[in-house]
Structure formats: structure tokens, C-alpha cells
Amino acid sequence: MNSRQPIPVVVLTGFLGSGKTTVLNHLLANRGGTRIGVVVNDFGSIEIDAMSVAGQVGDSMVSLGGGCLCCAVDGSELDAYLEKLAAPVHRIDVIVIEASGLAEPQEMVKMLMANENPAIRYGGMVQVVDAAEFDATRARHPETDRHLAVADLVVLNKTDRVDAAERARIEAALGTLCGPGIPVVGADHGRIDPELLFDRRPWTETRGQLSFEDLLAEAAHQADEADETDPADAAGHDHERCGHVHAAYESIEFVSEQALHPRRFLDFLDRRPAGLYRIKGFVHFGVPGHEERYEVHAVGRFLRFAPGPWGRGEARLTQLVLIGSGTDGQALLRELEACREPAPRQVPPESMWGVLRYVDRPADTPVED
Numbered sequence: 001m002n003s004r005q006p007i008p009v010v011v012l013t014g015f016l017g018s019g020k021t022t023v024l025n026h027l028l029a030n031r032g033g034t035r036i037g038v039v040v041n042d043f044g045s046i047e048i049d050a051m052s053v054a055g056q057v058g059d060s061m062v063s064l065g066g067g068c069l070c071c072a073v074d075g076s077e078l079d080a081y082l083e084k085l086a087a088p089v090h091r092i093d094v095i096v097i098e099a100s101g102l103a104e105p106q107e108m109v110k111m112l113m114a115n116e117n118p119a120i121r122y123g124g125m126v127q128v129v130d131a132a133e134f135d136a137t138r139a140r141h142p143e144t145d146r147h148l149a150v151a152d153l154v155v156l157n158k159t160d161r162v163d164a165a166e167r168a169r170i171e172a173a174l175g176t177l178c179g180p181g182i183p184v185v186g187a188d189h190g191r192i193d194p195e196l197l198f199d200r201r202p203w204t205e206t207r208g209q210l211s212f213e214d215l216l217a218e219a220a221h222q223a224d225e226a227d228e229t230d231p232a233d234a235a236g237h238d239h240e241r242c243g244h245v246h247a248a249y250e251s252i253e254f255v256s257e258q259a260l261h262p263r264r265f266l267d268f269l270d271r272r273p274a275g276l277y278r279i280k281g282f283v284h285f286g287v288p289g290h291e292e293r294y295e296v297h298a299v300g301r302f303l304r305f306a307p308g309p310w311g312r313g314e315a316r317l318t319q320l321v322l323i324g325s326g327t328d329g330q331a332l333l334r335e336l337e338a339c340r341e342p343a344p345r346q347v348p349p350e351s352m353w354g355v356l357r358y359v360d361r362p363a364d365t366p367v368e369d
Contacts, residue, residue, distance in 0.1 A: 005306065006360070007037075007086050008123030008297065009095045009112055010197055013105040015141050018130040019157040022190030024098050032200030037085035037095040039078065078111060086119035094198040095120065105147055121360050124302035126197065127151035128190075132161040134170050148177040153185065153196070153277065153300035160188035183274045183300045185325075193249055195323055196277045197299060249277070252329045254336045256318040259286035259344035266354045268335050269303060275327045281320035286344030290352045296320070305358045 014020045028036060078097075085095055099105050105125055112122040127147055130137060138144045148154065154174060159167055167186070174184050185192055194200055262285050272279070279298040283305075285291075292307040293314075310316065322332060341347060 005295065005308070006119055006121040007092055007095055008198065009082065009097060009120050010123040010299070011097050011099060011105055011108055011112070011125040012128065013099045013108075013125060013147060013151075014128030014155075014157075015130075015137050015144065017133065018128040018137070019155075019187075019190045020098050020128045023126075023128055023155060023157065023187070023192065024096060024190075026190045026192065027096065027194050027197070030194050030200075031198075032194075034093045034194075034198055034201050035091055036198075037090065037092040039081055039085070039095065039097045078108070079115060079117070082115065082120055083117055086117060093201065094123070096197075104143075106150055109150070121304065121306070123197075123297070123304075124152040124299035125150065126153045126155060126299070128155045128157050129170075129174070131156050131158045131167060131170055133158075134173070145177050148174065149179060151178060151182060151300070152302035153183055154178060155190075155192055156184050156186050157190055158188060159186045179301060181272070181274050181301055183277050183324075185277060193323075195251075196249075199280070249323055249325050250327070250329060252322040252324075252327075252332060254281075254318070254320040254322070254333060256284075256336075256340055257315075258318075258340040258342055259284050259316070260318050260336075260339045261285075261341035261344075261347060262287060262351050262355045264339040264341075268339055269298065272298075272332075273324070273327055276322055276324040276332070278323040279320060282318065283320070284316045284318045285347075285352065285355070286316065286341075287347045287349055287352050288345060289349045290355075294355065303358050304360060305355055307359060 012020050012024060024038065028038070082095065084090075085092055097108065099108055105127070109122065109125055112120075115122075129148075156167070156170065156174070162170070171184055174182075178184070185196065260283055265283065265285075269279070277300060279296060281296060283294045283296050285294060290307070293310045293316075295306040295308060297304050297306070320336070322329075
């Protein structure tokens with residue numbers, strides 16, 4: 001059994017041509033040292049452009065030097081493949097499922113939520129939308145609206161193919177189709193910051209023979225050089241063209257030696273702005289019966305808490321990182337400051353009920369109906 005924290009499983013959805021594979025390739029090429037397991041639910045041969053760098057990939061599971069495992073599966077095989085990917089021997093940090101363009105993502109999410117494998121946990125659903133074909137896609141696939149309604153994060157891809165007025169119109173439409181506060185991240189060529197979905201780790205492995213990650217980086221570098229040979233492209237070559245999409249986001253850190261009041265912290269999470277794409281870290285509540293360290297993970301409106309033991313000698317701290325765009329960082333910090341609780345031992349245990357609603361497998365603590 002995997003003794004590590006459960007591996008988050010992120011579902012990447014979107015209709016054919018929206019750019020899911022492009023987004024996935026970008027995540028693979030810019031993941032740092034993070035080991036990603038990839039499940040491609042295409043009911044046939046895997047056609048990932050970047051895979052041609054490492055060789056042809058067939059229908060069976062393969063292992064690549066950089067720690068990326070890819071499978072083409074149907075729904076009935078999903079649990080088995082997730083179990084294989086979550087095996088400790090692979091040391092996978094995150095699993096991304098690229099759903100078929102004609103799949104029902106709600107069903108895949110239900111399967112993940114019902115999965116009883118303690119080594120994995122559902123990590124949110126990301127819907128990719130083609131800005132240039134937005135109206136046509138909704139006309140061909142009316143179920144688009146249903147999919148958007150359950151998304152935790154929306155990537156509006158191919159924004160380079162529409163003008164500012166059209167983009168604003170589409171973003172306004174998405175605001176009515178998505179759930180309240182669901183963030184919409186604009187992108188061209190699938191370039192989003194991987195930190196919005198998972199932590200990137202430093203490369204620690206000695207690299208002799210080129211690994212998959214090395215090959216992807218080399219291919220990206222060659223593509224950038226090719227772009228620069230075109231004067232029209234060279235004029236627009238900036239940080240985002242280089243893949244440095246993090247320049248569009250801001251990161252805010254919050255540390256508190258005092259515990260946080262669970263209800264006030266949940267109120268903060270409930271009213272977080274749409275531009276706040278991701279929250280990660282650990283929370284110390286210190287409420288009687290709930291003195292554990294609570295890992296918090298939010299992607300868009302998706303939210304999960306995972307209680308676990310403090311390390312030996314580890315200080316009881318709340319440590320949070322907030323990643324967003326267009327947000328008021330100082331205002332967010334002030335709101336978090338207001339969540340501090342100087343006397344957590346006097347806070348009634350029932351104040352934790354709201355938090356426990358977002359724990360995947362609550363233990364023996366009762367949760368209010």
C-alpha cells in the first residue's frame with residue numbers, strides 16, 4: 001500500500017479539436033521534475049504529438065525515462081490502470097486523464113469519486129474550450145453546456161484566434177454557463193502554467209541518455225528557434241511564447257503561527273474570487289479532536305482537505321500558497337489574517353463539520369446533514 005499522500009487525479013476534458021492534447025503536451029514539457037502518469041481515454045491509438053519525440057506509442061501502457069506512463073483505455077479499464085499508475089514503484093506525483101472528446105466527463109468524475117483506492121484522490125476537472133469555435137461547438141454538441149456546469153477550471157484556448165471583443169463575449173457567456181465563481185484561464189497553443197494544476201519539482205535525477213523530459217525540452221527549444229526565424233513571429237516573441245506563462249500569474253504566500261478558525265476559513269474559501277485559480281498548503285485548526293495537519297488543495301472551485309499527522313518536531317503552522325491573476329493580493333492576505341483564532345482549544349468541535357464535508361474519507365467524526 002502506498003504510504004504517501006494520495007495521488008491527485010486531474011480530469012482534462014473538452015470536445016474534439018479544443019486543444020486538450022496540446023494542453024497535455026505543454027504540461028508534460030514544462031513539468032520540471034514532477035512525475036506525471038497520463039491516461040488517454042481515446043478508445044484507440046494514442047496520437048500525442050510530443051510522443052513522436054520519444055517514439056511511437058501504442059495501445060498498451062508504456063514507461064518512459066522521465067517517469068511518464070501513458071495508457072489508452074476505456075472506462076471499464078480505468079480503475080485497473082489507476083491502480084497500476086499509483087503503485088509506489090512508479091513514484092508518480094500526479095495523474096492526468098485526457099478524456100475522449102466524446103466522453104461524458106461527469107461519469108468519469110463519478111467513477112473517480114467512487115474509487116476506493118486509498119492511493120489516489122480526485123483532483124478536479126479542467127474543461128478546454130476552443131475560443132475560435134465556441135458557438136459552432138455548442139451548436140454541434142449541446143452537452144457542452146452541461147460539461148461546463150460541472151467544471152472546476154475552464155481553459156479558454158486559442159485566444160490568439162479571436163479579437164478582444166469576441167473574447168470578452170465568450171468569457172461573458174462562460175460566466176453564465178459555468179458554476180458561480182468558476183475561473184476561466186485564457187491560453188493560446190494550450191500554454192497554461194502547470195502550477196495551476198500541480199507542483200513542479202526540481203530535477204534531481206542524473207540525466208545521461210536523453211530522457212523523455214529532455215527530449216521534450218529540446219523539441220520545444222527547436223520550435224522556439226524556428227519561430228524566431230519568421231519576422232512576423234519574432235516581433236511577438238515574449239515570455240508567453242517562450243512558455244513562461246507564469247508571468248501572467250501572481251503567487252501569494254500566507255503563514256500563520258496561530259490556528260485558523262475553520263468556519264471563518266471556509267467563508268474565505270466560499271467567497272474567493274474567480275481569478276484565484278489555485279490554493280495549496282497546510283492548515284492548522286487546533287480544534288479539540290482535530291489537531292491534525294490539514295492539507296488543502298483547490299483548483300478553481302474544486303476543494304479538498306486531507307488530514308494527516310504532523311512530522312516529528314514540525315511546527316504547528318498554517319502555510320498557504322495562492323496562485324491567481326487579477327486578484328488583490330493584499331486584500332486576500334487581510335481576509336486570511338481575519339481567519340486567525342487565538343484560542344482554538346475553546347472552539348467547539350462541530351465548527352469542523354464544514355471542513356469535513358471536503359475530506360474524501362472522513363473517519364469517525366460525524367458530519368452535519
